[in-house]
Amino acid sequence: MTVVRRGDGPWRLGPRARRWFDAVLATTLVLGSSVMISIGVAALLLSLAQTIPLYLRRVRPATTFTLVAAASVAQAVLGQEPIWGQLAFPVALYSLARYGRPLQGWLGLGTGLAGAATASIVWTRSFNTDVPLEYRGDLEWTSYLPMFLTIGAIVIAAWALGTQSRVRVAYEATLLERGQQLAAEAEQRALMAATDERSRIAREMHDVVAHGLSVVIVQADGARYAAAQDPQVAVDTLGTVAEAGRDALGEMRRLLGLLRGTTDPGLAPQPGLGDLPDLLAAEVETGRVVVHLPDPAPKVSSGVGLTVFRLVQEALTNVRKHAGATATTTVRLRATSGFLEVEVVDDGHGAASGEGSGLGLLGMRERVEVHDGTLVVGPEPGGGWAVRARIPQ
Incomplete structure (x- = not known):
């Protein structure tokens, strides 16, 4: 017999174990x-008629209860009088409330x-057949009420347990679907x-590469004009051209690995290390x-x-949102x-609120x-939150 557990929910019988349990x-x-x-023989046949349908209680709850x-x-x-098969009724009612439709449970x-x-x-009348007729009325009433309350309590308990189980399972299924x-x-x-973020990087790459290519073009033009009068100036200038070209090519190779599709490049110059003081000035004053x-x-x-500018910018945004x-x-x-x-x-208290776990972290890491x-x-050992990066120059 197998028992399974779904997530952090209660232990439940597996399909095979449920079949064994019912059998x-x-x-x-x-x-x-x-x-x-x-x-x-009549009592035996009635008892069998009440208990045999229980084999179908899970797959045919309405049919089982009807039989x-x-x-x-x-x-x-x-x-x-009460017989052994009477035990089948609360089981059948529980199964109807648990596996049937709500209206069937109420019926x-x-x-x-x-x-x-x-x-x-x-049963009250059968139990009091030996009592004289003049006393039978009062005795039947005093016997009837406790018997009805007892049987009624069993009926209500079986229905309530089945209904509660059905509602709980439906609620768990709703939570599971919502979680997914x-x-x-x-x-x-x-x-x-x-x-x-990648689209943003594509726009930024426009300025990074355009700057490097502009340097290459300007220096190359200067070297061409200077070569006629001073070859050494041309040699130095070509060295600058090669360095600028390598820098631009390296940036292209790094950034192109993140690009997907086409982008609409912006024309505004992108910030760098020199813009960090301006970014932090207002916060420093406070x-x-x-x-x-x-x-x-x-x-x-x-x-x-x-990258450093955006990293500091995103980290400060997280501080304002989560640190207090x-x-x-x-x-x-x-x-x-x-x-x-x-x-x-x-x-601040970013460690408690999960600072840095937002989607902006994806962009920083990339x-x-x-x-x-x-x-x-x-989180920091003494409280607070830390963002640390180490980038080759």
Whole structure:
């Protein structure tokens, strides 16, 4: 017998185990009916008629309940006292409420209560046949009420358990479907964010590459005119041309790896390291940001400068969203051993709110990795949140 667990929900029987459980339950009640032979063949047949339909209780709940209820009516008509097969009725009613439609469950409840009232009358009279007629009325009433309440409580309990189980399973199915829908929506948003970021990078590449090619063209024209009078000037200029060309080619190779489709390049110049003071000026004046920038700024390619600028910009956006109004942020830029190290650390409550887990992190990571750099984002040991990047110059 197998038991399965779906997610973090309750333990449940697997399909094979459910079939075994139904078979064992029905067989136990059917075999138990054999004790009725001691009180008559009619009692045995009625008991079997009530218990045998339970083999179909899960796949045909309405049919099962109808057959069990019909056998119970026959028992009342024949005036039989309580028999073993009576145990099948609450099982059939539970199955109807659990696996049938809601309206069928309500009809089953009404049938069960009506049967409880009828059975209580029949059994009360059969139990009091030896009582003198003048005392029988009062005795039947005092015996009838407890019997009806007991049978009625069993009927209501079976219906309520089946209904509650059906509602719970339907609720869990709704939650599961909603969870799958939210996961699909989150994945779609992530893909859209990545696409938007790549389109933005494509627009930025226009300025990075255009700048390098402009330098190549200007220097090449100058070398051509200078070559006639001073060959050495031409040689130096061609060296500058080669360096600018290699830088532009390297930026193209890095950025083209992220592009998808065509873009509409913007014409405005893209920011770099020299624009960081302007980006941070307003925050520095309020005292919320402490800045440590090298002076003069390190000499890096346009692509690296743009990546650092966007990284700091996105990190500060996350601080404003998640760290809290009183948080203080430290922005540090260092150039060491051929690498540019960027650090944005705040002392707010970003670690508790999941700062840095938004879609903007996708863009930061892609920008850094396209330059063969590394990005580490996470909570600080003493509280707060940190964004650290290391990019080759």
